[in-house]
Amino acid sequence: MDYVQQRLSQLASNPSTSSSTFFTPLNGLLLALLLYTSYLFLKPRPTPQWPKAPPATVFRTFTPRTLIEYNGEGDKPVYLAIRGRVFDVTRGKNFYGPGGPYSNFAGRDASRGLACGSFDESMLTKDLDGPLDTLEDLGPEELETLRGWEERFEEKYLVVGRLVACGEENK
Known part of the structure; x- marks a missing residue:
C-alpha cells in the first residue's frame, strides 16, 4: 500500500507525468486510426449514376443503299439482312463490325454468303x-444451312426492319 500512496503523491505533485502517460505513441496511432475511420464512414458519397438507356429501335424499311450505312463504322449500329429481314447485330460487333471475321456482311444482305458458307465479295x-x-438457284442443302443461320439470328438478335429493293419502299 505504501507504493500506491507514494505513486499517488508523485502524480499529485507532478501533473505533467499523468498527461504524458496518456499521450503515448500507441494512443496517438489509435486516435489517428479512429479519426480516419470516422472520416471514411461519414464522408459524403457521390450519387449513383444510372446507365443511359439505349435509343429505341424503330422497325423500318431498308433498301440495299440505305442498309449499307449500318456497317459499324463511326459508332453506327451493325445491321445485316437475311431473306429480307434486317437484324441488329451490334451486340456481336466484334464478329460483324469493322475488322471482324464476318465484317463483309455488315450493312449488306448476307443470305447468299451464309447459305454457301462463303465470305467472297462475289x-x-x-x-x-x-x-x-x-x-432461286440455291440447292436444298444450302437453303437448309441458311435456315439454320436464320434461326440462330432470331434467337440472338432483334429484327429492326425489312429489306426491299429500291423503289419498293412504300409498298
Whole structure:
C-alpha cells in the first residue's frame, strides 16, 4: 500500500507525468486510426449514376443503299439482312463490325454468303439499286444451312426492319 500512496503523491505533485502517460505513441496511432475511420464512414458519397438507356429501335424499311450505312463504322449500329429481314447485330460487333471475321456482311444482305458458307465479295449484292437476290438457284442443302443461320439470328438478335429493293419502299 505504501507504493500506491507514494505513486499517488508523485502524480499529485507532478501533473505533467499523468498527461504524458496518456499521450503515448500507441494512443496517438489509435486516435489517428479512429479519426480516419470516422472520416471514411461519414464522408459524403457521390450519387449513383444510372446507365443511359439505349435509343429505341424503330422497325423500318431498308433498301440495299440505305442498309449499307449500318456497317459499324463511326459508332453506327451493325445491321445485316437475311431473306429480307434486317437484324441488329451490334451486340456481336466484334464478329460483324469493322475488322471482324464476318465484317463483309455488315450493312449488306448476307443470305447468299451464309447459305454457301462463303465470305467472297462475289456473294454480296453488287448493284445496290437493282433487284434483291431471290436465292432461286440455291440447292436444298444450302437453303437448309441458311435456315439454320436464320434461326440462330432470331434467337440472338432483334429484327429492326425489312429489306426491299429500291423503289419498293412504300409498298
